[in-house]
Amino acid sequence: MTFLTYLISGLALGSVYAIIALGYTMVYGIAKMLNFAHGDIIMAGGYVAFFAFTKFGLGPFMSILLSVIVSTILGVVIERLAYRPLRQASSLSVLITAIGVSYFLQNTAQLLFGADTKIFPALLTEKSFTLFDGQLTISYLTIITIVTCIIIMIGLTTFINKTKIGKAMRACAEDKGAAQLMGINIDTTISITFAIGSGLAAIAAVLLCSTYPSLSPTLGSMPGIKAFTAAVFGGIGSIPGALLGGLLLGIIENLTKAYLSTQLSDAIVFAVLIVVLLIKPTGLLGKKENVKV
Amino acid sequence: MSRPVLEVSNLGIDFGGLTAVNNLNLEVNEHEIVGLIGPNGAGKTTVFNMLTKVYEPSRGKILLDGKDIEKMNTVEVNKAGVARTFQNIRLFANLSVIDNVKAGMNNHCVYSVFDTLLHTRKRNDSEKAINEKAEELLKIFNLYENRNITASSLPYGAQRRLEIARALATEPKVLLLDEPAAGMNPQETDELMNTIRFVRDKFNICILLIEHDMSLVMNICERIYVLNYGTLLAKGSPDEIKNDERVIKAYLGD
């Protein structure tokens, strides 16, 4: 039973990683850049939800909505101001800019909200239920997290496959030049990608902060790196890959913490990543790219 | 009849379900210049890619000096004596012209990392020797004056010549040239033809070349293979090929 408990909480953590990983993977797939500031959007989303709920007295739903809206705008503005002028630049320049944006967001948050850790309120629910005669306790938050992840996955997959914008996104991921010749507006498509990724980051922020209720300016870094790892794990650029990578990473992390060692869980998670990449060099569900000679 | 250096039998490759090259038999003899021609998409470059193991052939056998290269990878094939150029030029764009050639001599100057760090006599002598050899090669290809500029700043024709020089620097037995005259004007093409003949004689190698410029092919090649839809359409001397009905049909369409 305890195994099941760890597995389910691992699944919940993995769901959060998966939602964040979607942001990384979509941006990588379409803009071909590693957006290291993505983790800090999570942090921003967390603070917005925190202030909306505790200071402005908005309800849980309105707080989350506001958090999503602000994060989405933030994501789009960052793309417009910082990344768009670098469309022709080397990937390293873009990477350094993303790091600059990351530092910028963290330090702005520190100036505005202070460096101290804030306790995130129980925005969603603190209740839980028991199964098997009380042997297994599951919190509703865990269920909400997993269900949210499933809904997002289904919604996003439908969006990408069925809508016009979704098709434009796939076309851009395949070949930007050709997409442009077909009349697709690259800039708009990339903006939408950032908007979706950032909005998802805000949802992830609320779920993450509800599970681990502490809020600080560097909140996003580690989940950011982990989710990025998850995206690579599943095959960066692949949406089902992000889900698979996120879930596996969450489960592996939780089970290692439970059965092997808390201190070594990071080392083990990253070691698993390396082993997976050695066996499948483009991640679990990644496509192999062929070079034409 | 001279000895074959490169012998290809029943060579074929499939990409997914598509057969790109099939049942190809070809040989290049000592001291020979052989042409490989055919319409666009006939599979000529694919043949080069198989010969250099950029692609792994699905079937068939490639013998180099009688030795099967089946187990070799691209690097080992080069060490065994096959060097090539590329249809879309692949120079080391940020290296100087002479360093491009010296990079080609990498396996012919043997000194260790320790020789490198300690600047031993072995290292210095070796560097001096390859420097001389590289300069000599550059002179042949009329690139000596530009030896210290970066390769990417050379004009197009010069870049094609540098690629040949770099391939020759590996001291091959067979040189594969993929459209060496593409983008050159008639005068440059003429010079190139002379240079190709010259290096063939000087380094005693055989050459297999893909080319669309028929004047060059008919002029320089002793024998020609014609590829169409991945299979061999015809082979023979330039005169035979020129008058071959099937070849004319393949080029002009039905």
Next chain:
Amino acid sequence: MKNLINDLFGKKNRARTISFLMVIFAYILIEVLTKSIRMSRLFTSLLVPTCCYIILGLSLNLVVGFSGELSLGHAGFMAIGAFTAVCVSGLTSSVITNETLRLMLAVFVGGILSGLFGLIISVPVLKLSGDYLAIVTLAFGQIIKSLITNIYLGFDADSMQFSFVTNELNLNNGKMLLSGPMGATDTAKISNFTSGFVLILITLFIIYSLIDSRYGRAIMAARDNRIAAESIGINISRTKTLAFAISAVLAGLAGALYALNYSTLQPAKFDFNTSILVLVYVVFGGLGNINGTIVATTVLYILPELLRFLKDYRMLIYAIVLIVVMEITNSEKMKQFFDKGKNSIFKKGEDA
């Protein structure tokens, strides 16, 4: 010897001559300044770390600039060098009383061990490239940090003791070398500016020797065009492994020098942010540009320290500087402006 001097200072390579002269001149200037006038403590405290980061920057440039592979885990190599050096110095402190000798030994062992770990990277280098290899280096750096955070190592008169994850050391009046997340404590500070200077010279010598050799050409050829490099018989994974290994040795040297400059040092210091920090230096200095790395590292390392008076705004301004410089150097308008400038200088005659 004559060859060597010719190689180093000959006309052939101006960038190389500038590198050495620049570093030597800076050293003499700083030495004279510190000896003649009282420099602030902040200034003198920055000298050794600056040397370390210059070496680290040069080391990373070898991988990123010359070999063309992105490494996001260089702090890991630095950490290996750092904590190895602390252990070597701690263990031999009673045997080797001469500090310079002990420093040399510690730095040497730190570099070698880090280099061995660099060879481990050759396993993924054989199979991966591009962003995927970059992720592996990131993961590698995290693993190293995580492992060192769990090592407890100490010794007393009777024995040397080691434990992993939990501190189970039972020392009898002994000395802790590594104490898990606390890292190294009570280390003898034996690094100094002169040793940093000498190590920079050694690093420059190694890198310039490598670049101007068959190995350097192979490394750069593999970077510029992988397929063409293979076609002329260059073994890609072997050359990339060599670049990683030598880079790891240099990063280890830097780490060793760094560690022996502080009495306490925590493994958390060598996290992802440190790797990124050095990457920023390298990109600012220019990929494959050695003098650029030296200057950029010095400026960018000292800049945040000089901005201390701005207090909380310091890192914010640093972030803005990063973004703005990237935007400016990559902007089309700026490029046109500079090209115009060049044209007006160099092409004056042709227009007439």
